[in-house]
Amino acid sequence: MGELHVLLELQQVDLKLDKLQETLKKLPVFEEFKKLKEQAGTAKEALAQAEAKLQAKLKAIRSLEGQLQLAEDEHKEVLARLYGDSEQSAKELEKLERRAAALKSQQQKEEEQLLMAMEGAEELTKVVNIAKSEYNSVYQKLREKQKSGNEEISRLKEESFHYSEQRQLLSRQVAKPLLEEYNAQRQKFQGRPLAQVEKDICLGCRVSVSSMLKVKLNHPDCKINCENCGRILVPYHLE
Numbered sequence: 001m002g003e004l005h006v007l008l009e010l011q012q013v014d015l016k017l018d019k020l021q022e023t024l025k026k027l028p029v030f031e032e033f034k035k036l037k038e039q040a041g042t043a044k045e046a047l048a049q050a051e052a053k054l055q056a057k058l059k060a061i062r063s064l065e066g067q068l069q070l071a072e073d074e075h076k077e078v079l080a081r082l083y084g085d086s087e088q089s090a091k092e093l094e095k096l097e098r099r100a101a102a103l104k105s106q107q108q109k110e111e112e113q114l115l116m117a118m119e120g121a122e123e124l125t126k127v128v129n130i131a132k133s134e135y136n137s138v139y140q141k142l143r144e145k146q147k148s149g150n151e152e153i154s155r156l157k158e159e160s161f162h163y164s165e166q167r168q169l170l171s172r173q174v175a176k177p178l179l180e181e182y183n184a185q186r187q188k189f190q191g192r193p194l195a196q197v198e199k200d201i202c203l204g205c206r207v208s209v210s211s212m213l214k215v216k217l218n219h220p221d222c223k224i225n226c227e228n229c230g231r232i233l234v235p236y237h238l239e
């Protein structure tokens, strides 16, 4: 196989490598993963907030229970003194009765507060559970996306590696100056600095080659550039 035909094969490999690089760069999984990561962050924050609110509510309940217990104890004590055997003056009895009544109403008020706080805690527990399942579901999706994304990326990288090896193998079969010219011209011709000739037409620019070039094209390994577009022309393949 002539050097230019090897180079043409190299061009095909390079085009595949370019396409793979482009695919890797634009993989939708990156954007999807980023979005899920943001969602997981928001869900985690919501869960932490709900848990903090629930903890605060539970703390308030414990404190109310303590207050209520104190009021109950004192109420019992006052009643014992009020109905006990010890002799008390009318004034003292009146004072004790007032205290007992005050404690009773305080107890009722605190019981109501406690009931409301418990209802609040129940609601907050529901909120926490919803936030927890929301976070778990997003987190699960994130892990799955990471797994499938990694698989896709490593598949594409393996493919790239395969073509890179082919590229090295082919490069070694092309003389350095020609390889350098090809590499330098790749960008200018969108990765196709080499053009085949078919029915005396340069397939790079679709312009007919001159009869002088036609003669030269019959000699393999004779490097000719298209007179119109400048691409390196690949001679007719002589079997």
Ligand SMILES: [Zn+2]
Pocket: 195, 202, 203, 204, 205, 206, 207, 226, 227, 228, 229, 230, 231
């Ligand atoms: Zn041309």
